[in-house]
Amino acid sequence: MEGQLSASGGFMINMSVIKAFLVSPLKWLRVTVAVIFFIGIAYAFLHHIPAWNVPNMTGGGEGVEDSFSLARWQLVPSVLGTLSGAAVSAVILGVLLLLTLLFGRVYCSFICPLGILQDIVFRIRRWLAPKRFLKFSRPVPWMRYGVLALLAACCVTGLAGLSLNWLDPYSIFGRIMYVLAWPAAIWSNNLLAADSSSADLVQMDYFPAAFPVLLASAGMLGLVAVMSAWKGRLYCNTVCPVGTFLGLLSRISLFRLGFDPASCKKCGKCVKPCKAQCLNLKEYKIDSSRCVACYDCVRSCSEGGIRYRWFTRVRQQIPAQKKKVPPASAPSSSAAVPSIAGSSRRQFLEATAVGLAAAAFSGCRGDAARKLDPTQCVLPPGAGSLERFLDICTGCQMCVANCPTHVLQPSYLQLGLKGFMKPRMDFATKYCLYDCHRCAEVCPTGAIRRMPVTAERDTEGITKDTTRIAVARFYVCRCLVAREDMDCGACTEHCPTKALYTVPYIGRDGQEHRLPRLDPSLCIGCGACEHACPVTAERPEERERRNSCDLCEEKCEFGRRREMPPRALVVRAVNPQQKAVKKFEDKAVDPVGDADFPF
CATH class of the missing domain: 3.30.70.20 (Alpha-Beta Plaits)
Known part of the structure; x- marks a missing residue:
């Protein structure tokens, strides 16, 4: 018998435990890949700081280039890179969509740095309050699809750069790293350099961002941290448009996590660690549109009650469960369906109308760019026109963090509302090096085109x-x-x-x-x-006589x-x-x- 001593004195292991052990490596695979992406992308922002530069990953080495390539695996940068004509971005986008169609929202737990940051915050909260567990909660479709409809309306009306600037999860993480983590890293580096005799540790100057940029970045970090500590992946399943879009694709994924009623004992061990709150144990259902494929539920179940299944097997369980419904309750449930569908449809149209109205009211498509101060609108080489740059750039700050002279700085309103927190040249800080094009090399969206730095003088083309x-x-x-x-x-x-x-x-x-x-x-x-x-x-005392200059023939x-x-x-x-x-x-x-x- 299973679970008893054998005749030879050995212990026969329960087969369900073996099955759970064979499936649990999925979680460790997820943790390993997530650590690689999180540390790699964070290192791409902080590798210039000596105290945070890993010895085997020196600046300009292969490790730094690999960390930049990890940033190109983000969904929104890959979409924008594809629209810019980058073949590599098109391949990456295809791989990400294929993974979603196969296994669901693996991107959210494996690759997205903001999602991994939420997992870290949620893990810390569980350590501080180990007896507090999450329960299954109903989805909030009006908010999820409302934000997605608003983003779609902004893209149609030419405000994609403005909406992605605030909603793209990778760009939010990038601003958190540069605006908030970068000053802390420089402070720790200068503190260590002051007490160290090592030649590798040197003092670094810090160029603070504008206070509104700092406030906006801190506000986004606070919002994400509070929602993560409270309800796990609440931000991903209510606000993030990337999570909503991938959730729609996950509804038709070929392999999905599902309950095995024959093995499940309804002990509730799988529900407690679920950070997406998508496990409906009473009805043996898993909301695949909200499941972020963290596999915590698979590891917690020792009976093999949750496993990956082919989508046809999941569909076969639905009619069987509906046949068990008493006939008396069928009319009331069917009568409620049109009401819910109609309500969702009305809410979707209302959200779309709000997005279109907001876009029309703002009216900052292209005319506002001509009213900006030309001394404040200098863009990095390769950005092209101002309109193109503002539409493609998401303000992730990767170019700002890797600029060797830090002439690139996040803007406040110098580039208009669409250019909030997007990079611009600040010559009061430094100047652009003649033989450097690092900003284009690290740009994941293609907003800054790559060009040869130098070329022979008799060759044609732009350098x-x-x-x-x-x-x-x-x-x-x-x-x-x-x-x-x-x-x-x-x-x-x-x-x-x-x-x-x-x-x-x-x-x-x-x-x-x-x-x-x-x-x-x-x-x-x-x-x-x-x-x-x-x-x-x-000087302030010179302002009164600044219009009476007689040192030149014409008025300046x-x-x-x-x-x-x-x-x-x-x-x-x-x-x-x-x-x-x-x-x-x-x-x-x-x-x-x-x-x-x-x-």
Whole structure:
């Protein structure tokens, strides 16, 4: 007999225990893959920080490149990459959809970093309150499909970039990593570097994001953490449109988890660890649209009452259960079906109408972009037009975290409402390196196109070193040479294309100086001149007399306001960006004057 001592003195193991053991490796497979994706994607954001750089994964090594490839396995970036024409993204998207059609929502527990973060929060809550368990709960279809309908309406009306910016789970995780985890990692690195004599640990500068960006990221983290600690995967099954879309596909998946009534004893062990609250033990049903394939229920069942089944076997159980329903209850249940269906249909139409109304009311499709300040709309090379960039970029901050000079910073409202938390060039922080295109290499959505960094001068095609993303404007009235008769060549020394050079200039002191001169046809808008310019913004006491400048012949107009610019050189965005500049080798003027460099 099973479970008793045999004649040889051995113990005969219960066969149901063996079956459960053979199925339980699914959970460990899920945990292993989830740890790889979570640590890998987090490392892609933090590998620049020495204290968080794993010794066998140095910056620029193969480990870093592998972590970037993990970010491309996210659903929304793969969809946007496919729409951008990336063949790799199309293959990844096909694999993700195929896995969903085969095994259900494995993406949510295996690959999605925000989902894995919710599992971590839920596990911590279980450690703190081990006697508190979740129970089966009814779905909330009006919220799930309402959010999905709103996203679809935004995509139709041209507001996909705005909606995905707030709803894409990978982008939410990316902002949590850069805006919140990045400062904490730098603080810990600087703390260790101050007390360490190791040459590998160095102090790092931190460029804080705007307070609204910080507040929005902290709010999203708080919302996800509270919902996870309270109801497990509540966020995934009510708010996340990716989970709702994959849930619809999971309804027709070929293999699904299902109850085995012959083996199930209704002990309730499977219901307690279910973070999706989708196990209806009374009716022997599992809501496949909400099940995230964590396999905690499979591991907790020692009787083999839950297992993967072919979808035809699941369908065969439904008619058998309906035949057991008393005839008296059949009319009432059937009469309730049209009411529920009609209510769901009305709620779906209402949600769609709300989305279309909100999109029409906002009216920020393309006209708003032309009203933005051109000095604040400089995009990374390869972004193309402003409209294209705002539609494809989801603001995941991967390019911002991996920019070597941190000239890329998350925007607040500089790019408009659609550009909230999306990267822009901030030349007050740093400038774009002439031979670097790291932002395009790590972009998972294709919002920043990849281009060769350099090429032979006789070859055709667009390269990064000849792509104009902006153009500088030189204000003589702010230059120290014309204003204070000082010898300065900071801008000409830093210009990589020789667009800035110096010409003889007789100052008011009667001596000869070297005054910078700008050739716009050679400027690529890297911002090196603006960053190097020693002229700072006006002091508060100078604001009253800023409109009475007499150092130049014409009035300096900065943007749309008739006022003094903050520096002698200001970089302004151009649109579209994919335009090659003239070969600067044709005119290589020595920018160094006769006087010594004073800075």
